[in-house]
Amino acid sequence: MSAEGPSLARRRVMMALPLAGAGVVGAAFWGMLSGMQKGSFNPHDINAPSTGRPVPDFAVTDQTPGVGFSSHDLQAITTPVLINFFASWCIPCIAEMPQLLKLRDRLPIWGIAYKDKPDNAAGFLRHAGNPYARIGSDFEGRVAIDWGVSGVPESFLIAPGGKIVWHGAAGLNNDEVQNALDAALGQTKR
Amino acid sequence: MFQRGRHASVALAAMLFLAPVLASAVDDPSEMLPDPKQEAQAEAIGSQLRCLVCQNESIEDSSAGLARDLRKVVREHVAKGESQQQVIAWMVSRYGDFIRLSPPVTVATLLLWGMPALALLAGIIGAVVIFRKKPQAAPLTDEERARLEELSRER
Numbered sequence: 001m002s003a004e005g006p007s008l009a010r011r012r013v014m015m016a017l018p019l020a021g022a023g024v025v026g027a028a029f030w031g032m033l034s035g036m037q038k039g040s041f042n043p044h045d046i047n048a049p050s051t052g053r054p055v056p057d058f059a060v061t062d063q064t065p066g067v068g069f070s071s072h073d074l075q076a077i078t079t080p081v082l083i084n085f086f087a088s089w090c091i092p093c094i095a096e097m098p099q100l101l102k103l104r105d106r107l108p109i110w111g112i113a114y115k116d117k118p119d120n121a122a123g124f125l126r127h128a129g130n131p132y133a134r135i136g137s138d139f140e141g142r143v144a145i146d147w148g149v150s151g152v153p154e155s156f157l158i159a160p161g162g163k164i165v166w167h168g169a170a171g172l173n174n175d176e177v178q179n180a181l182d183a184a185l186g187q188t189k190r
Numbered sequence: 191m192f193q194r195g196r197h198a199s200v201a202l203a204a205m206l207f208l209a210p211v212l213a214s215a216v217d218d219p220s221e222m223l224p225d226p227k228q229e230a231q232a233e234a235i236g237s238q239l240r241c242l243v244c245q246n247e248s249i250e251d252s253s254a255g256l257a258r259d260l261r262k263v264v265r266e267h268v269a270k271g272e273s274q275q276q277v278i279a280w281m282v283s284r285y286g287d288f289i290r291l292s293p294p295v296t297v298a299t300l301l302l303w304g305m306p307a308l309a310l311l312a313g314i315i316g317a318v319v320i321f322r323k324k325p326q327a328a329p330l331t332d333e334e335r336a337r338l339e340e341l342s343r344e345r
Contacts, residue, residue, distance in 0.1 A: 145284060
């Protein structure tokens with residue numbers, strides 16, 4: 001009896017277990033990949049710590065064709081402002097530009113050129129359009145680190161008084177990101 | 191996310207071709223601190239910090255621009271005489287726990303850290319259950335008993 005080895009039922013379980021395991025892993029990967037396509041899953045959307053905090057101490061120098069700003073300017077705002085990190089070398093930044101140009105009518109946008117030569121950033125805004133009320137240059141990329149930025153484009157919604165109330169680590173041309181921003185904006189106005 | 195993707199793929203290609211040649215991707219020797227003791231400390235800290243562009247590489251291993259900037263920051267803090275905890279806390283306050291390649295033990299990560307012990311325990315329990323359930327031999331039928339007696343008598 002024992003010479004027959006494991007029973008048929010047990011052998012079937014042993015056959016099925018690795019297959020079931022591979023199936024679960026496959027389903028999980030499929031979920032992640034389709035989520036990345038739809039925008040509901042973003043592996044780069046990593047930093048929660050900045051939300052709910054005051055803006056970090058910083059200052060960015062003037063970037064043609066705009067005027068730079070600092071944490072003091074953000075602490076003094078009386079209506080919400082969107083901070084948008086961008087760069088001329090960043091393709092998703094071009095893709096979100098039409099959205100920013102539409103958004104600026106109802107929400108002032110202050111831009112920060114991230115690790116970008118001032119001439120290149122100025123040329124980019126000449127061609128793609130300029131949605132920014134104020135523009136600063138962060139050529140060294142050090143201001144971005146204080147904000148917890150890991151790439152461009154990234155946007156932060158600042159409430160009056162200089163508090164960060166929302167952060168998005170993807171282009172605003174994505175519907176889910178846009179909806180999240182609108183929801184956060186609605187809350188600051190309430 | 192083009193920039194990130196491009197950095198990641200460039201880093202991947204570089205890794206594939208240069209991995210045997212380059213142990214560390216500190217691109218430029220001028221990045222290194224003059225004091226070898228401090229440089230060693232900075233490397234020890236940097237190897238615990240995730241490059242947020244390539245995500246599974248430490249900032250010491252990555253050649254992404256952000257990794258280079260973060261390496262510079264780490265070295266500035268080390269040169270000022272800050273401890274490992276202080277530098278890592280500075281990073282975590284900006285990028286969250288995700289920047290640590292080894293997550294801290296919190297309520298949220300308890301299951302993660304406890305998993306090896308839980309897996310071992312599950313294995314032991316499984317083994318005990320399986321080995322206890324040794325198949326019992328079926329009692330002999332009348333026929334078999336008669337045959338057994340016959341065989342024993344022949345001796």
